[in-house]
Amino acid sequence: MGNVAGLTKISRERLSKVLRSAKNVVSVETAALSLRISRKEAAQKLSQWARQGWLSRVRRGLYVPVPLESRTADIALEDPWIIADRLFTPCYIGGWSAAEHWELTEQIFRSIVVMTTRKPRDRKPVIKGTAFVLRTVPREALFGTKPIWRGPVKVSVSDATRTVLDMLDDPGLGGGLRPMVDVFRAYLNSSAKDLELLASYAERLGNGAVYKRLGYLLERYSPGEKSTIEICRSRLSTGYAKLDPSLKAGGLVTKWRLWIPENWRKELNIDRPA
Numbered sequence: 001m002g003n004v005a006g007l008t009k010i011s012r013e014r015l016s017k018v019l020r021s022a023k024n025v026v027s028v029e030t031a032a033l034s035l036r037i038s039r040k041e042a043a044q045k046l047s048q049w050a051r052q053g054w055l056s057r058v059r060r061g062l063y064v065p066v067p068l069e070s071r072t073a074d075i076a077l078e079d080p081w082i083i084a085d086r087l088f089t090p091c092y093i094g095g096w097s098a099a100e101h102w103e104l105t106e107q108i109f110r111s112i113v114v115m116t117t118r119k120p121r122d123r124k125p126v127i128k129g130t131a132f133v134l135r136t137v138p139r140e141a142l143f144g145t146k147p148i149w150r151g152p153v154k155v156s157v158s159d160a161t162r163t164v165l166d167m168l169d170d171p172g173l174g175g176g177l178r179p180m181v182d183v184f185r186a187y188l189n190s191s192a193k194d195l196e197l198l199a200s201y202a203e204r205l206g207n208g209a210v211y212k213r214l215g216y217l218l219e220r221y222s223p224g225e226k227s228t229i230e231i232c233r234s235r236l237s238t239g240y241a242k243l244d245p246s247l248k249a250g251g252l253v254t255k256w257r258l259w260i261p262e263n264w265r266k267e268l269n270i271d272r273p274a
């Protein structure tokens with residue numbers, strides 16, 4: 001990217017007006033409305049400001065402002081959550097990113113998990129040095145979220161219970177089985193714990209594997225939660241699921257119709273099925 005160039009007084013005033021309206025992320029639509037010009041003129045103006053180094057292009061038609069102290073427009077994203085909200089809406093921040101937000105994990109992840117109704121070709125895009133992990137969900141699954149403010153912008157993030165539900169639905173959203181279990185146990189010991197809500201979320205999501213994983217993990221780590229365990233037992237679907245679909249199955253827990261990994265089988269001394 002080129003160095004930051006000077007602006008005329010009129011251009012500076014117009015840019016300032018756009019930035020006040022944009023709230024951290026500048027789109028062609030925002031610029032056109034703010035300056036009362038056509039989309040074509042707005043696109044040209046934003047492209048010009050980007051060439052001069054006052055804006056940094058995120059993707060076609062979308063820019064972020066370059067901080068005044070920066071000597072180059074080649075900058076990292078100031079707040080990736082805001083960019084995710086603009087790029088992938090309807091969406092919410094979920095998985096390990098939400099777990100970090102709710103302090104359910106001490107593990108540090110370099111990428112941002114975004115649950116979106118869109119079906120992008122690239123599900124692991126890297127934008128301005130920030131990696132995103134995208135998961136597609138149906139529009140009716142956009143529940144259990146909370147709006148939070150990121151500066152002047154409101155962004156949706158899964159609440160603690162929905163975060164756990166998503167990991168039970170797809171352990172990969174927790175970073176793998178062990179990190180997911182750590183998040184689950186942290187949730188059980190947190191003030192956010194609400195197993196009644198978790199069960200209702202599971203019913204709404206409609207994935208039978210969630211009940212198998214939830215019931216099994218509760219019985220292992222919190223056996224006193226008998227009412228929720230019984231709910232899981234009563235809602236077991238036919239067929240078998242894996243505790244973690246990404247891992248090779250090592251043993252079968254017939255009570256929960258759940259395949260568990262080899263290392264878990266050895267820990268629990270469960271025989272391989274014939």
